[in-house]
Amino acid sequence: MHFHIIIAAFICSGVVDSWKIRGISSSYKRFYRERKSFLCIDGSKMIPFEQVNDDYCDCADGSDEPGTSACPHGRFYCTNLGFRPHYVPSSRVNDGICDCCDASDEYNSHARCQNTCWNLGQKERAYVEGQMRTLDEGLRLKQQMIEEGVLLWREKQAHLRELQQAAEDLQIKLEEHRWRKHETDLLQEQTSKALEAGDNGSRHQNASVAGLFQLLDSNKDGRISVDEVKAKVVLVHEAKRVLSEDEALVLMGGGREMDLTKFQHTLWDTLTRADNVMIKDGASGGPMSEDPHLKAADRAEWEATNLRKVEEAYETVNMEIRDLQKNLSIDYGTDWEFLFLSGQCYKLQMYEYAYSLCPFNLVTQKSTAGTEVLLGRWGMWAGPPKNHYSQMVYENGEPCWQGGSRTTTVTLTCGTETALRSVKEPSKCQYIMDFQTPVACQPVLKQRGVHSEL
Structure with a gap:
């Protein structure tokens, strides 16, 4: 009989103890073991254990009233089985409003709260699953973009090498055109001097002299040789036959080469006044005395136009190179995924x-x-x-x-x-x-x- 009384007393004690520790998490239960006294969690005060959850605030940190609204700074722990546990201010305990989805904060109020934790948990689980699906799909797409980024990076690098090669080619071409422009400027200068000297006829005639000289001067060295005359001058009635060495020497007055001044006093008169010789002028042919395009000024302008076009192309390519290099210098991620x-x-x-x-x-x-x-x-x-x-x-x-x-x-x-x-x-x-x-x-x-x- 005495044994049964002890068991009953223990059961009653357990019920009381369960009520006293309401509003705390399992990690804090060690502070609320049934004993003669209770030490406030902040260590500020020791009180009898019967004063825990007695609806009167004894501890400054509110730790003696986790399950009541007595302490202004207290916290009530919502277990919320099936959903996320969390704390609410102890002032909300038994205030007639359900703050915990398991309704544990309204254990002694007239509020009729339903346990909604399972439904909330289902919604959150569905949300998390959706987030995981989004993450999996995003990672799959990211891998594709990484592969595309690597390919695009290689393409841009290859394009950069092509542009750099084009720039090198244009630089060589630019130097050639600058040299030609320099030569035509020199020839135009010589022509101007000849015009000022006034040795043979009108200013128009001397301009034609320079143009014809330039046409015959194939290698642009400022002199006309026997081979250059043979390559450009033909007999009117035998246009398909190449002049012999002797015929070329006769036209040149016996010398094997001549400059513009000598040309003006010898071969120029022969080519423009004789009826039996003419200049092979590309596909059209015909006497050069009748060709209006063989002027030093026209040639200089033509060379200047070509030089300007090559300079513009060279600058455009270099601008593209600078833009591409700047673009490639940006940090696009460890795998160029961005x-x-x-x-x-x-x-x-x-x-x-x-x-x-x-x-x-x-x-x-x-x-x-x-x-x-x-x-x-x-x-x-x-x-x-x-x-x-x-x-x-x-x-x-x-x-x-x-x-x-x-x-x-x-x-x-x-x-x-x-x-x-x-x-x-x-x-x-x-x-x-x-x-x-x-x-x-x-x-x-x-x-x-x-x-x-x-």
């Missing part, structure tokens, strides 16, 4: 503004009135060390009326699509953007969010 964003722009309409994010370039804001404002140019990656590529900074935008320039911080989040999701201006001229893309997805060892009790 390279596909280069050259793209993503837009979002927010109220009266249209925002545009052009990764690795600039960010703009355009009003309905058509006014466009620069919110920043590409600056740097600014994510934390563990996720360096999670944040972009665009700086040196247009000046703000309060001073300083506009800046934009872009946070990259994981998603199956690449799109600009939101834009905020938490402080004047300081913008924050949420940019979703698969390349921002990161593999994780453990998904956080759902408690193990789920």
Whole structure:
């Protein structure tokens, strides 16, 4: 009989003890073991254990009243089996409003609370599963973009080598044209001197002399040789026959070569006045005395035009090389996974503004009135060390009326699509953007969010 009384007393003691430790987590139960006294968790005070959860606040940290609303700084622990456990301020205990999904905070009130933890847990589990599916799909797409980025990087490197080779070829061609331009300038100078001397006829005639001399001077060395005369001069009635050595020497007055001055006094008269010889002028042929294009000035202008075209082409290629080198110098991630964003722009309409994010370039804001404002140019990656590529900074935008320039911080989040999701201006001229893309997805060892009790 005495034994049964002890058992009953123990059971009653257990019930009382269970009631007393209401509102604490399992990790704190060690502080609330039934004993003669209770030490406040902050160590500030020792009280009799009967004063724990007696609806009177004895400890400054509220640790003696975890299950009542007596202490202003106390906390009540919601177990929420099937969902996430959490704390609520102890002032909400038995206030007639259900704060815990398991209704444990209203154990002594008139509120009729239903346990909704299982339904909330189901919704959160479905959300987490959806997030995991999104992560898996994002990682799959990211791998594709990494492969595309590597290929694109190689293509750009190959294009750069092609441009550099083209620049080298154009440089050689440019030097050749500069040399030709120099030679034509010298010839034009000689022509001008001959015109000033006035030795043979009119200014028009001397200009033709220089043009004909230049045509015969195939190697552009400023002299006409026997071989050059044989290559260009033919008899009118035997146009297909090449002049013999003796015939060429006779036309040249017995010498084997001549400069412009000697040409003007010898071969020029023969070619322009004799009826039995003529110059082979490309496909057309005909006496050079009747060809208006053989003028030194025309030749110089033609060479200058060609030189200008080659210079423009050379500058264009070098500009493309500089732009491509600048583009390739940007950090596109460890595997060039962000390279596909280069050259793209993503837009979002927010109220009266249209925002545009052009990764690795600039960010703009355009009003309905058509006014466009620069919110920043590409600056740097600014994510934390563990996720360096999670944040972009665009700086040196247009000046703000309060001073300083506009800046934009872009946070990259994981998603199956690449799109600009939101834009905020938490402080004047300081913008924050949420940019979703698969390349921002990161593999994780453990998904956080759902408690193990789920």
